[in-house]
């Protein structure tokens with residue numbers, strides 16, 4: 001479960017990148033975080049994950065406050081950032097093993113988990129190569145594997161489907177569904193509205209740092225008395241006057 005209460009962040013004391021955002025994402029849900037470029041999605045995600053601090057407000061993950069109970073809060077989630085260009089000198093297997101070390105994954109289960117993830121993402125033959133030599137999609141997949149190897153309860157994924165081939169994208173979506181259906185939480189940002197419409201239990205639309213709508217797609221259609229696609233509603237909601 002993720003809870004944000006009155007969260008605000010401004011950079012350089014000027015424009016509010018995130019403005020008084022309150023959201024609750026319960027267990028058992030895939031939650032899609034949508035918004036145009038510069039809307040405040042990554043800033044929100046960086047605050048949830050403790051990378052940057054809000055100017056105001058409170059964030060809890062499974063009841064643990066990221067500001068005051070940081071280590072416990074960080075144990076609750078796995079985070080895939082929007083850019084996978086990290087740890088480039090490590091081999092894929094070294095990176096995933098490093099993540100398993102950090103999160104204290106027992107040695108008895110580690111190899112089986114890594115192999116299973118590698119098979120699901122078609123990465124078995126690439127594990128011995130450096131991340132530097134990977135394509136964008138392969139880098140994305142190794143980052144996802146590094147997160148999933150420690151079985152985090154809450155998944156926080158910033159644009160996770162960018163660059164994935166159709167099979168890997170299908171696999172990740174399937175895994176997100178399995179994770180939510182097993183009573184855990186998936187929070188992800190995306191620009192792919194068809195995916196959000198099909199996959200998410202609820203969505204929030206953020207624009208200029210403020211939440212414009214939060215609910216199910218059906219609730220959104222009801223609210224706007226329209227049975228058009230999520231894409232049409234999104235375009236209407238976020239169009240600048």
Ligand SMILES: Nc1ncnc2c1ncn2[C@@H]1O[C@H](COP(=O)(O)OP(=O)(O)OP(=O)(O)O)[C@@H](O)[C@H]1O
Nearest residue numbers: 011012015017035036037038039040041042043044
């Ligand atoms: N480090 C920073 N310093 C100053 N301003 C920033 C910084 N990071 C983000 N911003 C500004 O904050 C606002 C929100 O940016 P953010 O990256 O959160 O948007 P986003 O919704 O993730 O966009 P995108 O879909 O393009 O990734 C934008 O106006 C951006 O220019």
